[in-house]
Amino acid sequence: MSVETLLSRLDRVRKRGPGQWSARCPAHDDKGPSLSIHETPEGVVLLHCFADCKVADVVAALGLNLADLFPPRTGGAPPLKRRQLLTDGQALDLLRKDAELVAMVACNIAHGVVLSPGDRARCLLAAGRIACLHAEARS
Numbered sequence: 001m002s003v004e005t006l007l008s009r010l011d012r013v014r015k016r017g018p019g020q021w022s023a024r025c026p027a028h029d030d031k032g033p034s035l036s037i038h039e040t041p042e043g044v045v046l047l048h049c050f051a052d053c054k055v056a057d058v059v060a061a062l063g064l065n066l067a068d069l070f071p072p073r074t075g076g077a078p079p080l081k082r083r084q085l086l087t088d089g090q091a092l093d094l095l096r097k098d099a100e101l102v103a104m105v106a107c108n109i110a111h112g113v114v115l116s117p118g119d120r121a122r123c124l125l126a127a128g129r130i131a132c133l134h135a136e137a138r139s
Contacts, residue, residue: 001038003037003045004067006037006045006062006068007023007037007063008019009062009063009064010023010024010026010035010037010062010081011023011024011026012024012032014030014033016036019038019040019041020037020038021036021037021038021040022034022035022036022037023035024036025049025051026058026061026062027049027054027057027060027061028051028053028060029036030051033048034049034051034139035047035048035049035053035058035125036048036049036050036051042071042105043071044069044070044071045068045070046069047059047071055069090113091133091137094129094133095108095129096131097131098127098129098130099126099128099130101122101123101126102114102123102126102127102130104116105119105123115116118133
């Protein structure tokens with residue numbers, strides 16, 4: 001969707017500068033123009049209501065959705081690559097430590113040891129990290 005389409009659905013639109021406008025916010029009973037609209041050079045439309053309306057509420061009041069604030073993807077543009085938070089070596093070290101913890105907890109349970117709430121929480125945390133690392137490795 002173009003910024004012109006969005007602007008055509010707003011009341012009391014005023015140009016403030018290159019790629020910048022103000023208008024009445026459709027998400028609340030706006031007496032004056034409290035909505036700021038900015039179009040980035042990439043074609044992304046940024047909205048800010050100075051009365052603290054959420055962007056999702058503003059676009060919904062216009063009959064739009066959040067995806068309409070972004071330019072359509074071109075067929076040749078690759079999707080953005082997620083930043084890797086851990087190196088492969090760090091991920092394997094974390095996986096090894098968490099796997100050792102889970103194995104130790106399993107042995108304790110097999111021998112009738114009752115886990116404390118803290119130990120149970122730590123084991124669940126380790127299991128969650130193992131699942132996250134598995135999902136990350138598969139993506």
